[in-house]
Amino acid sequence: MSGISQPVSSKHQRGVALITAILLVAIATLIAAKLSWDNQISIRRTETTLNQEQARLIALSGEAIAIDILRLDDTPEFDYLGSDLWNSDGGLGPGVLPPWEIDIEEMTIGKFQGRLADAQGRLNVNNLLPDPDAPPDPDVVGQFKELFNTLQLNPGLVDTIVDWIDADTVPLTSGAEDGSYTALDPGYRTANNYMTSISELRAVNGIDEETFQLLKPHLTALHPDWCGGSGGITPVNLNYASAEVMFAASTTQDENIGLGGAEVLVEQRENGGWESLDEITGMPDELKNSNLVSVKTECLALYVTVEIGSSVLSMYSLLDRSSSGDSDIVTRVRAYGLE
Numbered sequence: 001m002s003g004i005s006q007p008v009s010s011k012h013q014r015g016v017a018l019i020t021a022i023l024l025v026a027i028a029t030l031i032a033a034k035l036s037w038d039n040q041i042s043i044r045r046t047e048t049t050l051n052q053e054q055a056r057l058i059a060l061s062g063e064a065i066a067i068d069i070l071r072l073d074d075t076p077e078f079d080y081l082g083s084d085l086w087n088s089d090g091g092l093g094p095g096v097l098p099p100w101e102i103d104i105e106e107m108t109i110g111k112f113q114g115r116l117a118d119a120q121g122r123l124n125v126n127n128l129l130p131d132p133d134a135p136p137d138p139d140v141v142g143q144f145k146e147l148f149n150t151l152q153l154n155p156g157l158v159d160t161i162v163d164w165i166d167a168d169t170v171p172l173t174s175g176a177e178d179g180s181y182t183a184l185d186p187g188y189r190t191a192n193n194y195m196t197s198i199s200e201l202r203a204v205n206g207i208d209e210e211t212f213q214l215l216k217p218h219l220t221a222l223h224p225d226w227c228g229g230s231g232g233i234t235p236v237n238l239n240y241a242s243a244e245v246m247f248a249a250s251t252t253q254d255e256n257i258g259l260g261g262a263e264v265l266v267e268q269r270e271n272g273g274w275e276s277l278d279e280i281t282g283m284p285d286e287l288k289n290s291n292l293v294s295v296k297t298e299c300l301a302l303y304v305t306v307e308i309g310s311s312v313l314s315m316y317s318l319l320d321r322s323s324s325g326d327s328d329i330v331t332r333v334r335a336y337g338l339e
Contacts, residue, residue, distance in 0.1 A: 080273020
């Protein structure tokens with residue numbers, strides 16, 4: 001009769017109960033799997049964090065070892081390839097330490113690799129403006145323009161670099177100030193301060209990747225107050241300078257050695273280096289007596305790579321020993337994940 005409910009069979013009830021039980025088991029399985037997965041991710045994240053922290057501390061230990069090695073330098077008045085422990089050639093290249101296995105309780109957990117390198121065999125872009133509030137140094141501008149000419153690059157880019165560093169907003173003849181950068185997409189402004197890394201050149205108007213790669217072996221970015229500079233000028237260590245840099249450095253004088261003469265000096269230097277500027281034949285005395293060149297290195301670049309498990313950490317440190325009257329060596333820059 002219509003309107004009267006029919007009794008549910010026990011077979012039907014058992015079917016519903018079975019489906020419900022299966023659903024509950026499936027849900028419980030999903031929850032357990034999710035908890036297990038989250039737990040594994042948490043364990044892996046913790047392991048990675050611990051590995052990275054271990055790698056960071058080991059990298060800092062490598063920096064401490066490098067500082068101790070520099071303190072063993074018994075000829076601080078000059079530096080050239082093979083002259084000291086820090087830049088001796090152990091078969092892997094000057095300044096390269098052999099890979100060290102990192103052991104804890106007789107178990108190898110990773111590997112350490114380090115390299116110390118001269119940081120003053122290049123022209124310092126910050127030399128262009130010993131004082132950001134004053135006009136650029138004409139001698140240094142001449143050096144840079146000669147280097148750009150030698151590399152077959154537009155020497156007008158030197159004005160653009162000066163405008164990037166100087167404190168004003170008035171562009172030089174071939175320069176570029178904020179107006180040239182804010183029109184870009186995305187727009188940005190000039191630094192109006194010293195460069196902290198040579199990679200900053202990539203942001204300068206007119207310097208594309210190809211130009212940057214041509215300039216990179218010959219330029220560096222060091223603060224004028226570091227590395228034994230005088231009058232805001234960081235000297236170039238001619239024992240490490242390329243022929244192009246050596247030639248550019250000599251163009252500030254009435255006489256210069258020419259690119260060919262610089263190449264000859266580089267060839268002569270392969271048998272060792274100069275312990276004083278007086279040993280360099282053909283170099284103008286006026287240049288030797290200036291604050292533009294030297295045969296000693298006060299700032300060194302340390303490159304460290306540490307592998308712990310699947311974690312790899314790289315560290316760059318700039319070590320300055322110019323103020324080490326008490327044998328103290330200062331870490332001026334430390335960056336992780338960068339060369």
